[in-house]
Structure formats: C-alpha cells, structure tokens
Amino acid sequence: MKTSRTTPPANDPSAAYDGPPDYRVIGRHAVFPETNHDEIERVNFLAQMNRHLAARIVPGVKAAYDSRVAPKFEAENGRPLANRHEARKALLKDPAFQTWSALRRMTMEQRQQAGRWTSLRQAERLAAIAADLTEGDPRLQLDPTVDIPRYVSAVDHHCMPGSYHTEYFEGDVTNGANYDHAGFVTTSGLLGKYSDGGGMAVVNWVKKNLPDFAPKKILEIGGTVGHSSLPLAQAYPEAEMTIVDLGAPVLRYGLARAKSLGVDNVSFVQASGEDLSRFEDASFDWIQTTMFLHELSTTALRNIFRETRRLLKPGGIVLHVEQPQYAPEMPLFEQAMRDWDAFYNNEPFWSRMHEMDLDEAMVDAGFAKDSLIHGGVYGVVDRELFPDAEEDDTEDYGRKAAWHVIGAVA
Numbered sequence: 461m462k463t464s465r466t467t468p469p470a471n472d473p474s475a476a477y478d479g480p481p482d483y484r485v486i487g488r489h490a491v492f493p494e495t496n497h498d499e500i501e502r503v504n505f506l507a508q509m510n511r512h513l514a515a516r517i518v519p520g521v522k523a524a525y526d527s528r529v530a531p532k533f534e535a536e537n538g539r540p541l542a543n544r545h546e547a548r549k550a551l552l553k554d555p556a557f558q559t560w561s562a563l564r565r566m567t568m569e570q571r572q573q574a575g576r577w578t579s580l581r582q583a584e585r586l587a588a589i590a591a592d593l594t595e596g597d598p599r600l601q602l603d604p605t606v607d608i609p610r611y612v613s614a615v616d617h618h619c620m621p622g623s624y625h626t627e628y629f630e631g632d633v634t635n636g637a638n639y640d641h642a643g644f645v646t647t648s649g650l651l652g653k654y655s656d657g658g659g660m661a662v663v664n665w666v667k668k669n670l671p672d673f674a675p676k677k678i679l680e681i682g683g684t685v686g687h688s689s690l691p692l693a694q695a696y697p698e699a700e701m702t703i704v705d706l707g708a709p710v711l712r713y714g715l716a717r718a719k720s721l722g723v724d725n726v727s728f729v730q731a732s733g734e735d736l737s738r739f740e741d742a743s744f745d746w747i748q749t750t751m752f753l754h755e756l757s758t759t760a761l762r763n764i765f766r767e768t769r770r771l772l773k774p775g776g777i778v779l780h781v782e783q784p785q786y787a788p789e790m791p792l793f794e795q796a797m798r799d800w801d802a803f804y805n806n807e808p809f810w811s812r813m814h815e816m817d818l819d820e821a822m823v824d825a826g827f828a829k830d831s832l833i834h835g836g837v838y839g840v841v842d843r844e845l846f847p848d849a850e851e852d853d854t855e856d857y858g859r860k861a862a863w864h865v866i867g868a869v870a
Contacts, residue, residue: 736767
C-alpha cells in the first residue's frame with residue numbers, strides 16, 4: 461500500500477500511523493454543529509474502522525474469493541462465475557465477506573446515528589443560525605410545492621434517516637448538518653478540510669484540459685450543501701453559481717455555510733433536476749453533477765440528461781463525476797464488491813446505473829458522439845493533514861476519492 465505517509469510494516473506496533481487524521485483538524489464554519497469529546501471520539505473510531513476495513517479486511521476478502529469462493533463455484537457448477545451477480549451470491553456464503561459486509565453496514569448505520577444525534581440535540585440552535593444568515597436572501601429559493609419523487613422519498617440514502625429532504629420543523633437544517641459534519645466517517649478525510657476535495661479536483665481538471673474556458677453561469681444539479689459546488693464558485697468568482705436540489709434542509713444549510721465561508725456568488729434553488737423549466741434554454745456555460753447519478757432511477761437520469769442538453773449554451777460543457785462504470789475488463793470480484801452499495805447501503809439504483817452505457821445515454825439526450833468528454837480525477841486535499849487519494853492504492857470499492865468523468869461539449 462503506497463501512501464503519502466510512511467507505510468508501516470505489517471503488525472509493527474511502533475510503525476508510523478497511516479490512518480485518517482483526527483476529526484478535530486477539519487474545517488468549521490458558522491452553522492457547523494458543535495461536537496463534544498465523546499462525539500468526536502465516536503467519529504474518529506468509525507473513520508478508523510472504515511480505514512481498517514479497506515486496508516486490512518478487504519485484502520482478506522479478495523484472498524478468500526480467489527482461494528475458496530470462485531474455485532468452489534466452479535467445482536459445483538462445472539464452469540467459472542459468469543457475472544457480478546453470481547459472484548456476489550457466491551461471496552454471500554463465505555465468512556470473510558460476511559464479516560466485512562456486516563462491519564461495513566455497521567459503520568454506516570453508526571455514522572448516521574452519531575451524526576444525527578449531534579445534529580438533533582442542537583437542531584433549534586442550528587436552524588436559528590441558518591435563519592439569521594439566510595432570511596430574506598434572494599439566493600435561497602425554496603418551493604414547498606416541489607414534488608419529492610418516490611425514487612427519493614422511499615429511500616434513506618446511505619442509511620441517513622429521512623435522506624436529504626426531510627424536515628422536522630419549519631426552518632430545519634438537521635439533515636444538512638448531519639450530512640456535512642459526519643461525512644468524515646465515510647471519507648476518512650480523503651475529501652479534505654471542508655469535504656470539498658471533489659469540487660477542487662474538478663476545477664483542476666477543467667483548468668488543465670480547458671484552460672481558456674471562462675464560464676459566466678454554472679449549475680450543479682443535486683448539489684446538497686455545496687461541498688462540490690463552492691470550489692467551482694471560488695475558482696470562477698466572476699461566474700454566477702446555481703445549486704439545485706430537492707431538499708430544503710440541505711439548501712438552507714448550504715447557503716448559510718457558503719456565506720459563513722465567504723462565498724457570495726452562489727444561489728441555492730429547490731427544484732427537481734428532471735424539470736428545470738424555470739431556466740430558459742441555453743442558460744448555462746457549465747453544468748455539473750458529482751456523485752449524484754447513482755441516486756437516480758433510470759428514467760430520472762435520462763430526463764436530467766435531456767435537461768442538461770437543453771440548458772447548455774453553445775460551447776458549454778456538462779460534466780458528471782461518478783465511480784467507474786462496470787465494464788468487461790473490470791474483474792468480477794471488483795464488480796461484486798462495488799455492487800455492495802446497491803444491496804446493503806440503501807442505494808437501490810447504484811447497480812443499474814453503473815452498468816449503463818452512459819455514452820449512449822448522452823447521445824440519446826442529444827449530445828453528438830464526437831463531443832463526449834472522458835477523464836479521471838482524484839480528491840484534492842491538504843497533504844500535511846489528510847491522506848491523498850492519488851497516492852493511496854488502498855481500495856474500498858465505492859468510497860475512495862477517485863472518480864471517472866463523463867461529459868460533453870454542447
């Protein structure tokens with residue numbers, strides 16, 4: 461395992477620590493929840509458990525697959541495993557996978573309960589701070605008539621009770637606060653001080669590959685509290701950044717967070733990405749989604765692709781950042797492990813989305829095949845404080861801050 465820190469010899473108690481940074485080093489802002497000693501240590505424990513599962517347990521699951529699971533299937537069926545579904549079902553019978561899967565689910569559930577409790581115990585105080593920062597600000601545009609589609613309302617995404625959209629009282633920001641402050645558990649610091657390493661990675665990719673691109677209007681669909689959006693707004697301060705999401709709690713929290721961080725060229729709008737008729741045709745130079753497509757039904761994804769085509773100005777770009785698609789060259793073990801989120805982490809559309817031909821879906825939405833964009837990005841962090849995803853070859857199949865980019869030029 462190569463990391464930006466010294467790699468310790470196996471089982472050496474004196475070796476340099478190579479786990480997540482202490483939760484206390486992450487960035488805070490005006491609406492960030494206060495955390496006491498026990499809450500901090502609970503987050504630290506869960507982040508370290510996730511790192512342990514990825515660095516120490518997953519290699520054992522792979523060894524079990526190679527030495528027991530795949531050979532047993534072939535011996536019993538007279539042929540090798542044919543697809544990821546057969547591989548997952550075979551893994552389900554093995555104690556190594558069972559142990560890893562149970563512990564991984566445990567860390568997700570405990571992460572949500574830890575973050576939820578911290579946010580709920582100070583919900584009224586956080587809502588008051590958010591109200592002071594956002595009340596009367598035209599950059600927060602909420603619409604209580606927006607319909608929450610069933611593919612959202614029926615799912616507690618990644619085990620978060622109420623997902624992004626549920627409100628517990630008027631002006632509530634609880635689920636935004638939970639998503640923001642306890643996401644450190646899942647990423648183990650790989651998204652950096654303000655969980656914005658994904659957005660910073662996209663900015664770097666655009667500046668490197670499209671150095672003359674100077675957007676004036678940028679849209680992020682499914683931007684929640686703005687983790688991946690604010691770096692775009694900061695990198696292009698002359699642009700107007702619009703963040704669209706279905707969840708009022710994350711939008712309230714997001715604007716309060718942005719203002720307290722000094723980012724003023726952003727607006728937060730409650731709307732469905734499937735129907736952005738409030739915006740005229742050819743309204744945006746750049747449309748972005750970041751780890752969003754996997755939370756959409758297939759129908760919704762196709763509708764959103766069509767909306768992005770309608771909304772892009774000539775010469776504008778759309779970029780979608782996601783975990784890699786399943787492809788014939790991806791080993792069945794990796795496909796089965798990546799599919800874990802679909803079956804055990806409340807991401808029911810994950811599996812279908814990652815097997816789709818996204819190039820074909822983009823063309824169907826109206827983009828020319830020769831205009832498609834492909835690339836890859838790694839989360840950008842302060843290497844003095846946080847592990848660097850590009851220099852870390854540990855793989856946990858779905859959490860690592862290493863993503864594929866698919867997009868197009870209008």
